[in-house]
Amino acid sequence: MPDCIHCPVRESAACAVLEEDEREALARSGRNLTAQRGETVFAAGDENTACATLVSGALKVRSVDPEGRERILALIHPAGFVGEMFAPFASHDIVALTESRLCVFGRGAMERAIEDHPALARALLRRSQAALHESRSLLEMTAQGRAEARLAALLLDFAAAASHSPCHGTERFDLPLSRGDIANLLGLTIETVSRKIGAFESEGSIRREGRRGIELLDPAHLAEIAGR
Template identity: 65%
Template sequence: MNLACESCPVKETAACSVLTEDERDALAAAGRTRTLKRDEMLFAAGDEDAACATLVSGALKVSAYDQDGNEQILALVHPAGFIGELFAPFAHHDVVALTESKLCTFARGDIERAIDDYPALARALLRRSQEDLLATRNLLELTAHASAESRLAALLHDFAAAASQSSCHLAREFELPLTRGEIANMLGLTIETVSRKLGELEDTGAIVRKGKRGIEIVDSALLQDISGR
């Protein structure tokens, strides 16, 4: 395994983890590392030349804009997530860094060849597409039916899960990658409601806020219970 893959923090969880060492080295040779600053765009809506990428660290948002220029956040991408529409441009979606983010990027043609050459990779990407679809459905159901408190608790739960080094437990502490305005946008709430519900979650003993964006999970079971996860 080459040095970049050996030190990659998502080498065991990214789609490429299903490849053999030689296959991963061959794929890595076709890719390049890219670092984005907060608010820097990875792909723009309608980009015909958009590459594909695995997020190594940081966080991204997938968003669209209506005719009045209002942003709608459609999805979040966490480390090990795969970004890219392999056989179509991004149509109406922008992909933008929420924090400083490091990615392993590939030209679409290189990924298409890798899918042909490595059936295990094709299956892994299909599973991730199914997981992304399920996450989108869960978000739609959450914003349509759940209480404001449940929506926010579920989002914090998901952030803590994404920040964890283990699938068995949530991260104890993490930084919110979204501003309160972005959280309100994503959950269909007002900024004032987000602020109030964060305070209420802290009052229940589920979380503690640290600084501007820091969150400590004090009682993960309580947070999960409130979220309905």
């Protein structure tokens, strides 16, 4: 059973609108799931029998064309809702970008919770609207002409997703995407992604820490590059 008391997204997930006893009752119908990097959590074409809240880590929503080419359609960050409540089958793959922990519920249990708690239904609707806005922003990002503008916007989005503040991004975070994933997402080459990240570091906008760590030294300059 999920441990709601120590859940790191208990104040930001959709279930935060529930009273403590209501949340505990919902938790009794759920289970914990840990997905390793590269593991498919939900697969396109599978029957929609479950949904989940992402507790930690990061996920990507992807499609694969008949030639086997992957297209990243959206990213899911902690507190994000995972699954398609009102479709009989999953439309896309949901794949772990890093080791990810999820709080998983059967579809029937979640549907009953929504019927019993209108506040939860409204919270999920707001989260769906936010996810739609993020997907549109992602499309706009990939349509921007300059490679550095796309990459700067993505770094700022990752900083915002890793922050506990709704107003300010965090200064340090780990990139959940590989260079190849970033290139795929932004419509760039891996070489361009590596070159632009190196340029951001050389000019003092960021500092790399290890394989995936990023520290934003001048987020205002990144925002200017991104046109924000």
